[in-house]
Amino acid sequence: MPQDEVIWVDGERSASLPLPDRGLSFGDGLFETLLIVNGRSPWLDYHRQRLEAGLAALHFPALGSTFDEAVALALSSLAPQAVAALRITVTRGSGPRGYQAPSPTVPRLVAQLSSLSLDPFTCPAPAKLAVSSLRLASQPLLAGIKHLNRLEQVLATREFRAQNVDEAVMCNQQGQVVSVVAGNLFAVVKGELYTPSLQDCGVSGTRRRALIERWAPRLGLTVHQQALSLEQCLDADELLFCNSLQGLRAVAQLGAKCWGEHPLSQALQQQYLADLQQSVGL
Amino acid sequence: MPQDEVIWVDGERSASLPLPDRGLSFGDGLFETLLIVNGRSPWLDYHRQRLEAGLAALHFPALGSTFDEAVALALSSLAPQAVAALRITVTRGSGPRGYQAPSPTVPRLVAQLSSLSLDPFTCPAPAKLAVSSLRLASQPLLAGIKHLNRLEQVLATREFRAQNVDEAVMCNQQGQVVSVVAGNLFAVVKGELYTPSLQDCGVSGTRRRALIERWAPRLGLTVHQQALSLEQCLDADELLFCNSLQGLRAVAQLGAKCWGEHPLSQALQQQYLADLQQSVGL
Structure with a gap:
């Protein structure tokens, strides 16, 4: 893992995903890539709502407060002036062999924070x-x-x-x-x-x-x-x-x-x- | 992990995948599901050749002997009379944030062995x-x-x-x-x-x-x-x-x-x- 990256799995600092995981097996999951500036994530509502639409389309259970907690945890780890990308990945978690989704599904959330070397207030060149x-x-x-x-x-x-x-x-x-x-x-x-x-x-x-x-x-x-x-x-x-x-x-x-x-x-x-x-x- | 499952990551017994992994992030990888009967995997050549075609289509480096070694390792762990499914998953491994594949790519191989409760010599009912x-x-x-x-x-x-x-x-x-x-x-x-x-x-x-x-x-x-x-x-x-x-x-x-x-x-x-x-x- 690069030194400028921090990863949490289900709220715990971790550099590894429990296996089996349907996100790995079938791409059975969703993600969001958040910009982090000044200790905040802009348009977080839009990200949360798109993620919720995706969860519904794939017949996942609703996440409740898990998404917001993962974002808050990542934000709390950052220096206030840092500019970063936070990738939130939600998978359908573990399950038995084969395509059939487990019932009940216990989703897994991976949060990956990467530092960015860009100035978010300068528009990139055409x-x-x-x-x-x-x-x-x-x-x-x-x-x-x-x-x-x-x-x-x-x-x-x-x-x-x-x-x-x-x-x-x-x-x-x-x-x-x-x-x-x-x-x-x-x-x-x-x-x-x-x-x-x-x-x-x-x-x-x-x-x-x-x-x-x-x-x-x-x-x-x-x-x-x-x-x-x-x-x-x-x-x-x-x-x-x-x-x-x-x-x-x-x-x-x-x-x-x-x-x-x-x-x-x-x-x-x-x-x-x-x-x-x-x-x-x- | 269910008790009747054994998992290896890059040849080591492990129940976890190092993160980040492009197989999880983007489904950037391939898999094969092998039937194991009497300590052997039938039509292994066909599985290997399809995997090789997939690796070429996704511009992965060739695997060399890694696939055969992973199969041999799983077979050696089984009781001779066991009937099992062996899933071999190959991912593009770790890489920096974003879609661009790392260069060089170091693929990762996950082998997941699951016992099966079927008689492979009895054809399933229509x-x-x-x-x-x-x-x-x-x-x-x-x-x-x-x-x-x-x-x-x-x-x-x-x-x-x-x-x-x-x-x-x-x-x-x-x-x-x-x-x-x-x-x-x-x-x-x-x-x-x-x-x-x-x-x-x-x-x-x-x-x-x-x-x-x-x-x-x-x-x-x-x-x-x-x-x-x-x-x-x-x-x-x-x-x-x-x-x-x-x-x-x-x-x-x-x-x-x-x-x-x-x-x-x-x-x-x-x-x-x-x-x-x-x-x-x-």
């Missing part, structure tokens, strides 16, 4: 994107939730890293745009925002939700959640993506297409940063 | 099947290999257990038949065998391979690997499925359709049993 050759599979029953079956993202990340870019646009099997590998994508067209609707695949991001519900409305921007083609993205006035650790990031390049100006992305970033400061008490 | 409401996602890059992303199978198993049947037929998003939840499906039509081609989803089973390459040819039966509709299955003269622990199992019922006779399934079962006896030295 990103270079590729188009992933891997097309996401359509599975409406698992769309939106942040489950542990992430081989597509692992393979797509390997591909775009080899192309020396920062991220990649992922399409579904029909060729419609879904997201980037680790974040949600928005296109700006004639002063309005467009983002894929995520009914068949993709993760419903917490920053995507905040952008739709908070930051875009404050700027008077309409957000359309609908099918989005690669051509529409290439023809857009601006592209931006978001995730919990990078916040909002403008896109400078997608394949051969370049964007030099990002006025609406920057206006949204200002909303993001103002909200971030407020939610971490700065 | 099975009752439902049709799963869950349709498998199409992902050609992951089709055929036995990777750790198995939430679809977990959800489908929950559904058919609630329906009080033994298994369920799974279709793809286009409504074509793929397999059962934990096994491969064959239809007998006018003395020939038909099985889905698994280019877009499903697992390329070891017993499926043996049926195609060994047992059907010995009986002079042609096997067609092609698209198969649910209607073709319902109209078939016989249905059967196979997996490593149950061997070959005839289908007595699929939804409202019943089959009372299974002559070709039984002839194939005899080939299976003869091969099983020989390969475990009985």
Whole structure:
């Protein structure tokens, strides 16, 4: 385990997972990646609510206060000024051999705290994107939730890293745009925002939700959640993506297409940063 | 851990997995489920070759002798007459936060031995099947290999257990038949065998391979690997499925359709049993 990481399993400091565990066996579980700034985790409600939606979709019992206790435990271990990522993984725990879930299920919670070397109040430089050759599979029953079956993202990340870019646009099997590998994508067209609707695949991001519900409305921007083609993205006035650790990031390049100006992305970033400061008490 | 289970991690007896592990984090790994009879594991070559195909598809380094050593270690711990299941799980091991795979990758191997209370030389009674409401996602890059992303199978198993049947037929998003939840499906039509081609989803089973390459040819039966509709299955003269622990199992019922006779399934079962006896030295 790297020295800048601390792990808890069910509330106890531990560097090991009891076996068998259905999270390992089948990816039978969910996770959240929280940004920690100034001893607080912004948009924690959105994370908790997405996790709860995932638990319901996978027929897990509700967690009660376990999630909040795990976050509080991690926060209490940190120096106040630290910037960190906290990954909360919830698995269906142990069970007998085979796919059938144990009854009752006793979920297991793994919290992994990693220090980050980024300034959360400085927006990252506009990103270079590729188009992933891997097309996401359509599975409406698992769309939106942040489950542990992430081989597509692992393979797509390997591909775009080899192309020396920062991220990649992922399409579904029909060729419609879904997201980037680790974040949600928005296109700006004639002063309005467009983002894929995520009914068949993709993760419903917490920053995507905040952008739709908070930051875009404050700027008077309409957000359309609908099918989005690669051509529409290439023809857009601006592209931006978001995730919990990078916040909002403008896109400078997608394949051969370049964007030099990002006025609406920057206006949204200002909303993001103002909200971030407020939610971490700065 | 149940008393009839023994687990090794990288060759050491252990009931815990070092964290972080990418098998837990992303389902970044593969597994094999071996039947153990009379101190031997039948069709071990097929299991090893499928695992190697999976390692290549996920860009893992080759395992060398690790797989065979893990199997030998588990076999040496068993009473000679024991019947058991040995699950071998290979993960991409530890790595830093995020989807990017570590370089170099040091895979981790977990071997889990569970006693079985079945007689491997008695064919299970013909099975009752439902049709799963869950349709498998199409992902050609992951089709055929036995990777750790198995939430679809977990959800489908929950559904058919609630329906009080033994298994369920799974279709793809286009409504074509793929397999059962934990096994491969064959239809007998006018003395020939038909099985889905698994280019877009499903697992390329070891017993499926043996049926195609060994047992059907010995009986002079042609096997067609092609698209198969649910209607073709319902109209078939016989249905059967196979997996490593149950061997070959005839289908007595699929939804409202019943089959009372299974002559070709039984002839194939005899080939299976003869091969099983020989390969475990009985």
